[in-house]
Amino acid sequence: MSKFTWFTGRGPALTHSQLERLRLLSEPTEFDERSLRQQRFVVLDLETSGLNMRRDQVLSIGAVVIENGAIDLSRQFECTLQREGHRASASTLIHGIAPSEIANGVEPVEALLNFMEFVGDSPLLAFHAEFDQRMLARALKQSLGYRLRHAFFDVAEIAPLVCPQAKLNHAGLDDWTRHFGLQVQQRHHASADALATAELALILFSKARQQDLDNLPALLQQLNSRRRQLAHSM
Template structure:
């Protein structure tokens, strides 16, 4: 590389080609609310699960989105979201088959821009919960950036961290969703399916919220502060 090439500014990503209606919908999305001191019962939460084409956060893609809402201290079955983000011409691959997304699901898939706009309208200004949240946060954030030019700024809390924080005696420090659902006697109707995994994650979150209140962490901000202390303890124990 010569000096002039080195001095060249990096190429900007091409702005997504949105229709006027899509741009209007994008502009009307509410701004995310910061985590606050209201009670956990008063907070509306969106519980998210994604199915992806793999675990490479730079290369793999979101295949489907499943989400449910926790509101007034319960799962609101009237507020559920499910979309497959595959085009009809999307080639089948092993990961698609694992997630149960066969030809009929692909044929019914939503165009990514509209599906992601629908999802963010569903989320509104609410914080999100997910199991292994950093992965879901990165993947959905990347999809939103690439398809909409939208920067995801909603707070995420990780149920995989909340569980050992609130139940340290369970000795399931690096456990998966199956381990924690078995620990609490929960049952997922259909694993590796975004909507079913979002539902069982929401059930797990409600159990954790109940125990958080007993431990005087009865607000989103208190949960976040508790997680920050827990992470510092984990880091100190690893040295």
């Protein structure tokens, strides 16, 4: 029997064990009336070979878990992906991942399966989430033939919604962490950025609860309303 089983068309080749793990991945959870404190989130940050969402690759994944209203430091994910032929570029100066680290990284199929098993059925949080969502979705499609359906919430969008008085409508992660006096040990490192984003998210969730935005449907409704207002003001 062949070691590999192919998907139809031009999909990736996976071992039978990998196919079984893929089959057992959790379906994303449905939004319900649980409070934000009761909701499990996975906070994600990616380091990539560049900013081109059609061409560049995911090099590193860092993630932490928010559960029961706190960051669970015992549940963290950190992985550098192996990328054949990767060379140093301008982005290397930002993320600091040497080509030798990438050459010795985890094979992408295994890395992405490990990560999605870590995610489970939870919604995902990221800062400027559209980039992370699209890069992760493309990596999963290319390596696993898997279509990402998990919800993403953008912390960069939640922050001005619940803190309009800060007047930081187009601010970056550094701006918001400074605004709240958070100490960030290291930037442009996937795990450190994920932890900083999670700390910021907990502050924002506390402020959201004070505004009666204490579950995902209510929060999403207000985010959609703000998007429409911004679209009309352009």
